Amino acid sequence: MDVEEILEGIEAKKRTYLARAISLVEDGSPLGREVVARAFKSKKNAKVLGITGAPGVGKSTLVDGLIGKLRERGGSVGVIAVDPSSPFTGGAILGDRVRMRSRTLDEGVFFRSLATRGHLGGLSRHTAEVIVLMDAFGFDYIVVETVGVGQSEVDVMKYAHSVVVVLAPGLGDDIQAIKAGILEIGDVLCVNKADLPGAERTRKELEMMLGLKEFEGWKPPVVETIASSGEGLDRLLESVLQHQDYLVASGLLEKKVRESHHAVLVEYVKRETLDKIMEKAESDGTLDRILRDLVEGAGDPESGARALVEKYFGTTI
Ligand SMILES: Nc1nc2c(ncn2[C@@H]2O[C@H](COP(=O)(O)OP(=O)(O)OP(=O)(O)O)[C@@H](O)[C@H]2O)c(=O)[nH]1
Ligand SMILES: [Mg+2]
Structure with missing residues:
Protein backbone atom coordinates (compact mmCIF):
# COMPACT_ATOMS: atom_id res chain seq x y z
CA MET A 1 0.00 0.00 0.00
CA ASP A 2 1.22 3.50 -0.76
CA VAL A 3 0.30 6.91 0.63
CA GLU A 4 -2.19 7.69 -2.14
CA GLU A 5 -4.05 4.45 -1.75
CA ILE A 6 -4.37 4.80 2.01
CA LEU A 7 -5.49 8.43 1.79
CA GLU A 8 -8.06 7.62 -0.86
CA GLY A 9 -9.35 4.79 1.31
CA ILE A 10 -9.68 7.13 4.28
CA GLU A 11 -11.41 9.81 2.20
CA ALA A 12 -13.81 7.14 0.93
CA LYS A 13 -14.56 6.26 4.57
CA LYS A 14 -13.24 2.72 4.30
CA ARG A 15 -12.55 1.55 7.82
CA THR A 16 -9.87 -0.95 6.89
CA TYR A 17 -7.74 1.88 5.52
CA LEU A 18 -8.18 3.92 8.68
CA ALA A 19 -7.21 0.89 10.76
CA ARG A 20 -4.17 0.30 8.57
CA ALA A 21 -3.05 3.92 8.83
CA ILE A 22 -3.34 3.80 12.62
CA SER A 23 -1.22 0.66 12.77
CA LEU A 24 1.43 2.37 10.66
CA VAL A 25 1.41 5.30 13.07
CA GLU A 26 1.78 2.96 16.03
CA ASP A 27 4.70 1.23 14.37
CA GLY A 28 6.34 4.62 13.87
CA SER A 29 6.78 3.84 10.19
CA PRO A 30 7.80 6.59 7.72
CA LEU A 31 4.79 5.68 5.58
CA GLY A 32 2.50 6.32 8.55
CA ARG A 33 4.12 9.69 9.12
CA GLU A 34 3.61 10.65 5.51
CA VAL A 35 -0.04 9.62 5.65
CA VAL A 36 -0.58 11.75 8.77
CA ALA A 37 1.17 14.75 7.22
CA ARG A 38 -1.09 14.53 4.18
CA ALA A 39 -4.24 13.73 6.16
CA PHE A 40 -3.62 16.82 8.27
CA LYS A 41 -4.47 18.94 5.25
CA SER A 42 -7.88 17.33 4.87
CA GLY A 251 -12.93 32.59 20.55
CA LEU A 252 -11.12 30.21 22.91
CA LEU A 253 -11.42 27.31 20.51
CA GLU A 254 -8.93 28.93 18.19
CA LYS A 255 -6.54 29.40 21.09
CA LYS A 256 -6.95 25.77 22.16
CA VAL A 257 -6.34 24.50 18.65
CA ARG A 258 -3.23 26.63 18.43
CA GLU A 259 -2.00 25.29 21.79
CA SER A 260 -2.55 21.71 20.74
CA HIS A 261 -0.63 22.33 17.51
CA HIS A 262 2.12 23.78 19.65
CA ALA A 263 2.20 20.64 21.79
CA VAL A 264 2.40 18.41 18.72
CA LEU A 265 5.11 20.56 17.20
CA VAL A 266 7.18 20.19 20.37
CA GLU A 267 6.74 16.41 20.22
CA TYR A 268 7.89 16.39 16.60
CA VAL A 269 10.91 18.56 17.30
CA LYS A 270 11.84 16.17 20.10
CA ARG A 271 11.56 13.27 17.72
CA GLU A 272 13.68 15.05 15.12
CA THR A 273 16.36 16.04 17.62
CA LEU A 274 16.42 14.49 21.07
CA ASP A 275 15.16 11.04 20.05
CA LYS A 276 17.57 10.89 17.11
CA ILE A 277 20.56 12.01 19.14
CA MET A 278 19.89 9.50 21.88
CA GLU A 279 19.29 6.67 19.41
CA LYS A 280 22.50 7.39 17.52
CA ALA A 281 24.56 7.86 20.66
CA GLU A 282 23.26 4.58 21.97
CA SER A 283 23.90 2.61 18.81
CA ASP A 284 27.45 3.88 18.19
CA GLY A 285 28.62 3.58 21.79
CA THR A 286 28.95 7.32 22.45
CA LEU A 287 26.31 7.28 25.17
CA ASP A 288 28.06 4.42 26.88
CA ARG A 289 31.36 6.28 26.84
CA ILE A 290 29.88 9.49 28.22
CA LEU A 291 28.04 7.63 30.97
CA ARG A 292 31.23 5.81 31.93
CA ASP A 293 33.02 9.15 32.26
CA LEU A 294 30.21 10.46 34.45
CA VAL A 295 30.35 7.42 36.70
CA GLU A 296 34.11 7.72 37.02
CA GLY A 297 33.91 11.44 37.67
CA ALA A 298 35.89 12.19 34.53
CA GLY A 299 33.11 14.22 32.92
CA ASP A 300 30.07 16.30 33.79
CA PRO A 301 26.53 16.14 32.35
CA GLU A 302 26.67 19.66 30.91
CA SER A 303 29.75 18.92 28.79
CA GLY A 304 28.42 15.48 27.93
CA ALA A 305 25.19 16.96 26.56
CA ARG A 306 27.05 19.60 24.58
CA ALA A 307 29.33 16.97 23.11
CA LEU A 308 26.33 14.92 21.99
CA VAL A 309 24.58 17.83 20.30
CA GLU A 310 27.78 18.94 18.61
CA LYS A 311 28.65 15.46 17.44
CA TYR A 312 25.35 14.81 15.67
CA PHE A 313 24.37 18.31 14.59
CA GLY A 314 27.87 19.52 13.88
CA THR A 315 27.07 22.61 15.92
CA THR A 316 25.85 23.50 19.38
CA ILE A 317 22.31 24.83 19.49
N1 LIG B 1 -22.45 1.11 40.83
C1 LIG B 1 -21.98 1.60 39.69
N2 LIG B 1 -21.05 0.92 39.01
C2 LIG B 1 -20.62 1.45 37.84
C3 LIG B 1 -21.11 2.67 37.33
N3 LIG B 1 -20.48 2.95 36.18
C4 LIG B 1 -19.64 1.94 35.95
N4 LIG B 1 -19.71 1.03 36.94
C5 LIG B 1 -18.94 -0.22 37.09
O1 LIG B 1 -17.61 0.09 37.43
C6 LIG B 1 -16.69 -0.83 36.85
C7 LIG B 1 -15.62 -0.11 36.07
O2 LIG B 1 -16.21 0.52 34.95
P1 LIG B 1 -15.38 0.95 33.67
O3 LIG B 1 -16.32 1.69 32.78
O4 LIG B 1 -14.65 -0.20 33.10
O5 LIG B 1 -14.37 1.95 34.36
P2 LIG B 1 -13.09 2.65 33.72
O6 LIG B 1 -12.93 3.94 34.42
O7 LIG B 1 -13.18 2.69 32.24
O8 LIG B 1 -11.96 1.63 34.16
P3 LIG B 1 -10.43 1.58 33.64
O9 LIG B 1 -10.47 1.68 32.14
O10 LIG B 1 -9.92 0.27 34.14
O11 LIG B 1 -9.73 2.73 34.28
C8 LIG B 1 -17.54 -1.77 36.00
O12 LIG B 1 -17.79 -2.93 36.73
C9 LIG B 1 -18.81 -0.97 35.77
O13 LIG B 1 -19.92 -1.79 35.54
C10 LIG B 1 -22.11 3.36 38.11
O14 LIG B 1 -22.58 4.44 37.76
N5 LIG B 1 -22.49 2.78 39.27
MG1 LIG C 1 -11.80 2.08 30.74
Missing part, protein backbone atom coordinates in the same frame (compact mmCIF):
# COMPACT_ATOMS: atom_id res chain seq x y z
CA LYS A 43 -8.94 17.85 8.45
CA LYS A 44 -12.66 18.34 8.84
CA ASN A 45 -12.85 19.77 12.35
CA ALA A 46 -14.27 17.00 14.47
CA LYS A 47 -15.15 17.86 18.03
CA VAL A 48 -12.58 16.25 20.29
CA LEU A 49 -13.72 15.19 23.76
CA GLY A 50 -11.40 13.90 26.47
CA ILE A 51 -12.48 11.61 29.30
CA THR A 52 -10.01 11.03 32.08
CA GLY A 53 -9.98 9.81 35.68
CA ALA A 54 -8.62 7.16 38.01
CA PRO A 55 -8.86 3.46 37.11
CA GLY A 56 -12.30 1.95 37.54
CA VAL A 57 -14.35 5.13 38.02
CA GLY A 58 -16.51 4.16 35.05
CA LYS A 59 -14.95 6.03 32.13
CA SER A 60 -15.53 3.31 29.55
CA THR A 61 -19.12 2.81 30.68
CA LEU A 62 -19.66 6.57 30.38
CA VAL A 63 -18.05 6.70 26.95
CA ASP A 64 -20.26 3.84 25.85
CA GLY A 65 -23.34 5.72 27.06
CA LEU A 66 -22.22 9.00 25.50
CA ILE A 67 -21.65 7.26 22.19
CA GLY A 68 -25.26 6.08 22.38
CA LYS A 69 -26.46 9.64 22.92
CA LEU A 70 -24.32 11.02 20.10
CA ARG A 71 -25.53 8.30 17.76
CA GLU A 72 -29.13 9.18 18.59
CA ARG A 73 -28.34 12.67 17.37
CA GLY A 74 -26.94 11.27 14.15
CA GLY A 75 -23.26 11.90 14.93
CA SER A 76 -20.49 9.45 14.08
CA VAL A 77 -17.86 8.78 16.72
CA GLY A 78 -14.22 7.70 16.72
CA VAL A 79 -12.94 6.49 20.07
CA ILE A 80 -9.29 6.36 21.14
CA ALA A 81 -8.57 4.58 24.41
CA VAL A 82 -5.13 5.51 25.67
CA ASP A 83 -3.50 3.43 28.37
CA PRO A 84 -0.13 4.75 29.52
CA SER A 85 0.16 2.09 32.16
CA SER A 86 -0.15 -0.89 29.87
CA PRO A 87 2.62 -2.16 27.64
CA PHE A 88 0.12 -4.19 25.65
CA THR A 89 -1.76 -3.08 22.59
CA GLY A 90 -5.13 -4.70 22.21
CA GLY A 91 -4.05 -7.26 24.76
CA ALA A 92 -6.35 -8.90 27.24
CA ILE A 93 -5.97 -6.28 29.96
CA LEU A 94 -6.51 -3.29 27.73
CA GLY A 95 -9.29 -5.12 25.91
CA ASP A 96 -11.18 -5.61 29.15
CA ARG A 97 -10.65 -2.07 30.20
CA VAL A 98 -11.98 -0.39 27.18
CA ARG A 99 -14.28 -2.74 25.36
CA MET A 100 -17.32 -0.99 24.02
CA ARG A 101 -19.86 -3.60 24.84
CA SER A 102 -22.65 -2.70 22.48
CA ARG A 103 -21.03 -0.88 19.60
CA THR A 104 -18.96 -3.36 17.71
CA LEU A 105 -21.42 -3.69 14.83
CA ASP A 106 -22.25 0.01 14.49
CA GLU A 107 -20.76 1.50 11.30
CA GLY A 108 -20.88 4.99 12.81
CA VAL A 109 -18.48 4.07 15.60
CA PHE A 110 -14.81 3.25 15.27
CA PHE A 111 -12.82 2.11 18.25
CA ARG A 112 -9.09 1.91 18.72
CA SER A 113 -6.84 1.46 21.74
CA LEU A 114 -3.28 2.75 22.05
CA ALA A 115 -0.70 1.62 24.59
CA THR A 116 2.78 2.85 25.37
CA ARG A 117 5.08 0.39 23.63
CA GLY A 118 7.85 1.62 25.84
CA HIS A 119 7.97 5.39 25.75
CA LEU A 120 5.41 7.95 26.82
CA GLY A 121 6.39 10.70 24.40
CA GLY A 122 5.49 8.33 21.60
CA LEU A 123 2.07 7.69 23.06
CA SER A 124 1.16 11.34 23.26
CA ARG A 125 2.36 11.90 19.69
CA HIS A 126 0.54 8.84 18.42
CA THR A 127 -2.68 10.02 20.03
CA ALA A 128 -2.38 13.34 18.22
CA GLU A 129 -1.73 11.50 14.96
CA VAL A 130 -4.68 9.16 15.36
CA ILE A 131 -6.89 12.21 16.03
CA VAL A 132 -5.71 13.66 12.70
CA LEU A 133 -6.52 10.39 10.89
CA MET A 134 -9.95 10.07 12.48
CA ASP A 135 -10.70 13.69 11.69
CA ALA A 136 -9.73 13.20 8.05
CA PHE A 137 -12.00 10.16 7.97
CA GLY A 138 -14.84 12.49 8.89
CA PHE A 139 -16.04 11.52 12.35
CA ASP A 140 -18.24 14.19 13.91
CA TYR A 141 -16.85 13.42 17.35
CA ILE A 142 -13.59 11.96 18.54
CA VAL A 143 -13.56 10.72 22.12
CA VAL A 144 -10.22 10.16 23.83
CA GLU A 145 -10.33 8.07 27.01
CA THR A 146 -7.23 7.85 29.17
CA VAL A 147 -6.69 5.67 32.21
CA GLY A 148 -5.10 7.29 35.19
CA VAL A 149 -4.41 10.76 36.49
CA GLY A 150 -0.73 11.38 35.83
CA GLN A 151 1.29 13.71 33.65
CA SER A 152 0.85 11.60 30.54
CA GLU A 153 -2.94 11.96 30.78
CA VAL A 154 -2.57 15.69 31.13
CA ASP A 155 -0.37 15.65 28.02
CA VAL A 156 -2.89 13.67 26.03
CA MET A 157 -5.76 15.89 27.16
CA LYS A 158 -4.07 18.86 25.48
CA TYR A 159 -5.53 17.57 22.25
CA ALA A 160 -9.12 17.57 23.50
CA HIS A 161 -11.35 20.62 23.14
CA SER A 162 -13.47 19.66 26.14
CA VAL A 163 -12.24 17.48 28.97
CA VAL A 164 -14.44 15.53 31.36
CA VAL A 165 -12.69 14.51 34.58
CA VAL A 166 -14.51 11.54 36.11
CA LEU A 167 -14.55 10.72 39.81
CA ALA A 168 -16.35 8.13 41.83
CA PRO A 169 -17.18 8.04 45.54
CA GLY A 170 -14.95 6.12 47.86
CA LEU A 171 -11.75 6.78 46.00
CA GLY A 172 -9.90 9.07 48.37
CA ASP A 173 -6.96 9.24 46.02
CA ASP A 174 -9.10 10.91 43.45
CA ILE A 175 -9.50 14.09 45.39
CA GLN A 176 -5.79 14.05 46.13
CA ALA A 177 -5.03 13.75 42.45
CA ILE A 178 -7.34 16.62 41.75
CA LYS A 179 -5.59 18.74 44.30
CA ALA A 180 -2.37 17.87 42.54
CA GLY A 181 -3.63 19.59 39.45
CA ILE A 182 -6.05 17.53 37.43
CA LEU A 183 -8.76 20.08 38.21
CA GLU A 184 -6.83 22.40 35.95
CA ILE A 185 -7.74 20.35 32.92
CA GLY A 186 -11.40 19.54 33.67
CA ASP A 187 -14.01 21.52 31.76
CA VAL A 188 -16.76 19.32 33.14
CA LEU A 189 -16.46 17.35 36.38
CA CYS A 190 -18.42 14.14 36.53
CA VAL A 191 -19.19 12.29 39.75
CA ASN A 192 -20.05 8.84 38.47
CA LYS A 193 -21.48 5.94 40.50
CA ALA A 194 -23.94 8.35 42.05
CA ASP A 195 -25.87 5.27 43.16
CA LEU A 196 -23.13 4.47 45.69
CA PRO A 197 -22.83 5.97 49.16
CA GLY A 198 -20.50 8.95 49.33
CA ALA A 199 -21.38 10.42 45.93
CA GLU A 200 -22.98 13.42 47.59
CA ARG A 201 -19.86 14.01 49.66
CA THR A 202 -17.59 13.78 46.62
CA ARG A 203 -19.77 16.31 44.80
CA LYS A 204 -19.73 18.69 47.77
CA GLU A 205 -15.95 18.41 48.10
CA LEU A 206 -15.58 19.24 44.45
CA GLU A 207 -17.91 22.18 44.67
CA MET A 208 -16.03 23.46 47.67
CA MET A 209 -12.75 23.23 45.82
CA LEU A 210 -14.28 24.97 42.82
CA GLY A 211 -15.58 27.67 45.13
CA LEU A 212 -12.02 28.44 46.23
CA LYS A 213 -10.90 29.02 42.69
CA GLU A 214 -11.56 31.95 40.43
CA PHE A 215 -12.86 31.35 36.96
CA GLU A 216 -13.16 33.65 34.04
CA GLY A 217 -15.94 32.87 31.64
CA TRP A 218 -16.41 29.15 32.17
CA LYS A 219 -16.84 27.50 35.52
CA PRO A 220 -16.73 23.70 35.31
CA PRO A 221 -20.13 22.24 36.20
CA VAL A 222 -20.30 19.19 38.46
CA VAL A 223 -22.57 16.51 37.01
CA GLU A 224 -23.66 13.34 38.79
CA THR A 225 -24.13 10.22 36.69
CA ILE A 226 -24.90 6.55 37.01
CA ALA A 227 -23.19 5.35 33.88
CA SER A 228 -24.34 1.78 34.34
CA SER A 229 -28.01 2.80 34.12
CA GLY A 230 -27.62 5.84 31.87
CA GLU A 231 -28.89 8.27 34.48
CA GLY A 232 -27.44 11.77 34.16
CA LEU A 233 -25.89 11.10 30.76
CA ASP A 234 -28.10 13.64 29.01
CA ARG A 235 -26.99 16.32 31.43
CA LEU A 236 -23.36 15.31 31.03
CA LEU A 237 -23.55 15.52 27.26
CA GLU A 238 -25.43 18.80 27.49
CA SER A 239 -22.66 20.25 29.67
CA VAL A 240 -20.00 19.10 27.24
CA LEU A 241 -21.84 20.57 24.26
CA GLN A 242 -22.38 23.81 26.16
CA HIS A 243 -18.65 23.97 26.75
CA GLN A 244 -18.03 23.47 23.03
CA ASP A 245 -20.44 26.32 22.25
CA TYR A 246 -18.70 28.46 24.82
CA LEU A 247 -15.33 27.78 23.20
CA VAL A 248 -16.60 28.86 19.81
CA ALA A 249 -18.47 31.93 21.07
CA SER A 250 -15.56 33.16 23.20
